[in-house]
Amino acid sequence: MTLTAKGPLVVSTPGELRQLVQGCEVALVPTMGYLHEGHAALIRAARAAVPDGRVVVSVFVNPMQFGPNEDLSRYPRDLERDLRVAGHAGADVVFHPQVSTMYPEGFSTSVTVSGVSEPLDGAARPGHFTGVATVVLKLLNMVRPDVALFGEKDWQQLAVIRRMVRDLNVPVEVRGVPTIRAASGLALSSRNSYLTADQQARAAVLSAALRAVQGAFAAGERRREALEEAGRVVLASEPDLSVDYLSVVGGDMQEREKVENDPMNRVLVAARLSGVRLIDNMALIAPEGPE
Ligand code: PAF
DSSP states (O other), X not given: OOOOTTSOEEEOSHHHHHHHHTTSOEEEEEEXXXXXXXXXXXXXXXXXXXXXXXXXXXXXOOGXXXXXXXXXXXXXXXXXXXXXXXXXXXXSEEEOOOHHHHSOTTOOOOOOOOSTTSXXXXXXXXXHHHHHHHHHHHHHHHHOOSEEEEETTSHHHHHHHHHHHHHTTOSXXXXXXXXXXXXXXXXXXXXXXXXXXXHHHHHTHHHHHHHHHHHHHHTTOOBHHHHHHHHHHHHTTOTTXXXXXXXXXXXXXXXXXXXXXXXXXXXXXXXXETTEEEEEEEEOOOTTOOO
């Protein structure tokens, strides 16, 4: 098997993958496909991390991280488009396994990260982060990358993966890549494709709410309740929105009554617009720097 100039090579088994990356420096970008500019930014960062190595993008809609009433069957899929986006952004290999390759008959192991995976999305989507941690560990074991890149849009997911990698001594460097946003402020997500253009415009209320919290923090507010209220007022301006949570948390995903000026502090939001669940988050950093 050789790499061609025509675009990324698509492989579907761990054996083929190992042949392509053996002896190379490797960067992995795990995705569920339907790639957009946010994924392209991850792939470009991967390319920059291993300029002479191999960039592997996995495209796998992982059934284990979807709850029984979630959108697994309708999750958007378009491999042709994924290959174009991945190739343009600098990927060498796209790993596109079958469900039966990842979860063969008899599969009975899962990875549960306690603590950081429990509040917020962990509470709203029981089992979700166990599905994420399990598939990510499998991908890391199959690809054995030097570096793995994840979007900061899924901030709690990034915290869960970092915890798992530390706790299980997985020999990989985990890097977070900043969220890419539409001009409206809406964080790019494959699930935005469920929304009409008008709904996407209205979904920008999530980022507006986060900016309101950032503004209150920058203006000196340090009480968590007051910060969260600044965001909730903005969310309330969109009648079609049903809010799961808007929470200010530290790096451990726990709330504190007084929010210090710490780069790990974030405000996270999850809400449904016309039934589509969206998440977003932003850092809370005061303009004058750490206190
Ligand atoms: O962020 C995602 O797209 C997924 O949760 C991931 C990390 C690829 C695991 O399936």
